[in-house]
Amino acid sequence: MKSKIYPDAAAALAGLTFDGMTVMVGGFGLCGIPEHFIAALRDSATKNLTVIGNNVGCDGHGMWQVLANNQIRKVLASYVGENKILETRYMNGEIEIEFNPQGTLAERIRAGGAGIPAFYTRTGYGTAVAEGKETRQFNGEWYVMETGLVADLSIVKAWKADSEGNLVYRKTARNFNPMIATAGKVTVAEVEMMVPVGELDPDQIHTPGIFVDRIVVGQNYTKHIERLTTRPKQATFGGAN
Amino acid sequence: MAWTREQMALRAAQELQDGFYVNLGIGIPTLVANMIPQGMSVTLQSENGMLGMGPFPFEGEADADLINAGKQTITELPQTSYFSSADSFAMIRGGHIDLSILGGMQVSEQGDLANWMVPGKMVKGMGGAMDLVAGVRRVVVVMDHCEKAGDSKFKRQCSLPLTGKGVVDLLITDLGVFRIDRKGGGATLIELASGVTLDEIKTKTEARFGISLSG
Numbered sequence: 001m002k003s004k005i006y007p008d009a010a011a012a013l014a015g016l017t018f019d020g021m022t023v024m025v026g027g028f029g030l031c032g033i034p035e036h037f038i039a040a041l042r043d044s045a046t047k048n049l050t051v052i053g054n055n056v057g058c059d060g061h062g063m064w065q066v067l068a069n070n071q072i073r074k075v076l077a078s079y080v081g082e083n084k085i086l087e088t089r090y091m092n093g094e095i096e097i098e099f100n101p102q103g104t105l106a107e108r109i110r111a112g113g114a115g116i117p118a119f120y121t122r123t124g125y126g127t128a129v130a131e132g133k134e135t136r137q138f139n140g141e142w143y144v145m146e147t148g149l150v151a152d153l154s155i156v157k158a159w160k161a162d163s164e165g166n167l168v169y170r171k172t173a174r175n176f177n178p179m180i181a182t183a184g185k186v187t188v189a190e191v192e193m194m195v196p197v198g199e200l201d202p203d204q205i206h207t208p209g210i211f212v213d214r215i216v217v218g219q220n221y222t223k224h225i226e227r228l229t230t231r232p233k234q235a236t237f238g239g240a241n
Numbered sequence: 242m243a244w245t246r247e248q249m250a251l252r253a254a255q256e257l258q259d260g261f262y263v264n265l266g267i268g269i270p271t272l273v274a275n276m277i278p279q280g281m282s283v284t285l286q287s288e289n290g291m292l293g294m295g296p297f298p299f300e301g302e303a304d305a306d307l308i309n310a311g312k313q314t315i316t317e318l319p320q321t322s323y324f325s326s327a328d329s330f331a332m333i334r335g336g337h338i339d340l341s342i343l344g345g346m347q348v349s350e351q352g353d354l355a356n357w358m359v360p361g362k363m364v365k366g367m368g369g370a371m372d373l374v375a376g377v378r379r380v381v382v383v384m385d386h387c388e389k390a391g392d393s394k395f396k397r398q399c400s401l402p403l404t405g406k407g408v409v410d411l412l413i414t415d416l417g418v419f420r421i422d423r424k425g426g427g428a429t430l431i432e433l434a435s436g437v438t439l440d441e442i443k444t445k446t447e448a449r450f451g452i453s454l455s456g
Contacts, residue, residue, distance in 0.1 A: 028289040028326070029312040031305065054326070081365035091363060099364065102288065103330025103372030110327040122375040123334060126353075126406030129371060159306075171323055172290050173306040178325040206325075223305035229313035230300045 004165050004215050005194070009040035012188050012214040016153050017046040020073075024109065024151040024180045025053040025063055029226050032173030033062045034157040034190045036218040041155070042066045050074040052109070052149060054102060054176050058082040061224050067095075076149070078102035082226070101129060104146050106179060111148035113182025113211075118147045154184025157218075158207065161191040162198075165212030166205045174206065181211045188214040192221065242436025243386075243415040251276055252413050252432075253342050253383050257283050264288060264333065264373055266343030267311045269383045273342055284320070286338055288369040290329050293321035310369065333369070334376035341377035343370060345384040345412075347399040350448035352409040352423040354382060355401035367404060374405035386414035386445055393447035395419065395428075416442050419450060429453050 006012035023041070027033030038057075042065045049072050056075055057064030059082060066072060068085050074096040080086050089095040100108065101123045111119055120143035124130050134145040156177040159170035167189055169177055181187050189212045244252065250272035257263065257277060264286045265273055274294075277283050285294040287309040294309060295316035303314035332338055347355040354374055357367040374380050387393055395412060412419040418432040428450040433442060439452070 028310075029308065031289070031308045031312070077366060079366035079368040087363045097364075097366075099366045101367055101371035102326065102369035103334050103376075106326035106330050107334075121334065123372045125375065127371065127403040129367075169323075171304065171306040171317070172287070172308055174323055174325055175290050176326045179327050225303060225305050225314060226308075226312040227314070228303055229297045229315070230303055231297045233299050 003163065004209075004213060005163055006214050006216050009036035009190060009216050009218070010043065012216045013037065013040045013044060016186055016188070017041065017044045018152075019047045020049075021046065021152040022050040022052065024149075024154040024183055025051060026156040026175065026177035026180045027062065028054050028172065028175035030058065030062050030224050032157050032169065032175050032177055033057075034155045035062075035222055036190050036216060037155040037188060038063055038065060042069050042071070045069070045071065047071055048073040050076070052076040052151060053180075054078050054105065056080055056083055056086055058226060059084055074098070076100055076105065078105050099129070104129075106176060108146055108149040109176065109179040109183045112150040113179060114148075116148050118145050120145050149183060151184045152186070154180045154187040156181045156187065156189045158189055158191045160193050160195055160200065161189060161212070161215050162195055162200055162209075163215070164197055165189065165209030165215055166200055167191070167207035167212060168200060168204065169206050178207050181207045186213050187211055188216070190216045190218040192218065242434075244434040245415075247272060248434070249383050249413055249415060252418065253381055254278065256340060256342070256379070256381050256411065257281060258339070259283075261339040262286055262292070262332075262337065263340045263342070264338050264377060266341070266370070266373075268344045270342040270344060271311070286329070286332065287315075288326075288329050288333060288373070290324050290326055291317075291321065292324070292332070293318045295321070330369070330372050333372050336376055336378055338377045340379050340381065341373045342381045342383060343373065345382040345394070347394050347396055347401050348382055348384070348409050348412050348421075349396050349399045350421070350428045350450065351425065352407045352421040353399050354380075354404045354409050355399040356404050358402050360402070370404050374408040379410050380408050381411045381413065382409050383413045386416040386442075393445055395446050395448045397448055416445065427451065431455070
């Protein structure tokens with residue numbers, strides 16, 4: 001079998017990008033984003049992208065770099081705050097944003113990857129999100145039909161991989177990555193470490209290798225923290241959430 | 242006189258019950274995490290993919306891979322579990338979360354909630370709010386009773402775009418607490434904030450409501 005392992009993100013994206021394509025990007029805020037593929041996507045200068053992901057980075061970081069490089073035409077996301085360029089372009093009508101409720105977005109991607117063209121959800125019934133969409137009653141409750149999403153290319157970030165492409169994510173850096181890995185015609189994954197086949201416990205694999213076409217080990221992760229929140233050491237309890 | 246932010250959060254904390262799975266929104270609802278009554282076990286869910294949220298990390302111990310839905314660094318607990326966003330919203334949409342406490346811009350007497358956009362202003366997006374109000378068993382909204390200009394935020398009809406229709410069970414404002422029947426039974430004032438009179442709350446409320454004050 002041809003190796004799935006590529007030397008770097010640019011090599012792994014070679015031949016996969018084209019103008020007008022749809023790209024899904026894993027991450028929640030800046031947590032669990034594929035930093036190296038985002039940089040490679042920016043450097044590819046591919047234009048008129050439709051980008052699907054929970055956010056579009058934030059000022060200076062993540063997918064913001066691709067946005068700032070004028071490569072994005074349309075965005076599907078649930079939250080796009082802390083992003084001045086996106087705000088300006090949206091208000092000027094230079095970029096299209098389709099706001100999706102976060103759970104609807106996650107499920108649309110999950111459905112797309114699972115070969116399910118549409119589903120019904122209570123989320124958004126009676127709101128602007130439901131406008132123009134089919135609604136239907138089940139057991140006395142109203143639901144909105146939402147469609148599955150797929151992409152030309154999915155880029156995800158995991159913690160560990162083996163050469164088969166089996167992936168393990170770490171803590172809340174998992175977020176949208178597992179569903180996005182299933183919904184790309186081609187899926188590329190970057191990881192912090194590659195381990196020999198057999199080292200990952202088969203019962204603990206989050207994304208089975210069948211969903212992953214190309215793998216890169218990323219070096220020197222920035223892992224920028226958007227809101228560093230701490231408590232002093234002597235405190236007994238500094239608050240959760 | 243009216244309730245402070247902390248007093249509103251304390252009142253919201255009275256809605257917690259032992260064994261509850263709870264999702265807290267950003268703002269005043271976040272304060273509720275510090276007000277869980279002694280001896281009560283409450284599990285906090287964070288919609289970015291975590292059940293069993295711990296406190297903020299000690300200085301120097303923050304982990305970039307461990308954040309809450311407000312993107313703040315947090316910690317895990319011995320009972321914590323992590324999962325994907327799809328699994329997270331299966332918990333939320335599937336009715337497995339007992340209580341959601343979130344902020345609001347407007348609430349109507351039918352229990353409609355508006356809290357995600359103001360037309361003409363930059364829209365940041367609804368995040369997980371629409372899923373939470375559509376799926377969580379009991380929804381409590383905590384917000385100021387009036388806008389800065391003085392207009393009532395508890396209205397006959399929301400004028401802002403909705404987050405959910407007929408979704409609010411309880412409204413806690415700085416002036417009092419209203420129970421709302423999401424099935425069309427209307428709103429009922431059940432508590433007055435300390436130092437607030439019935440006349441004051443009547444004057445400052447656009448929504449129609451019944452009164453059932455105890456004690």
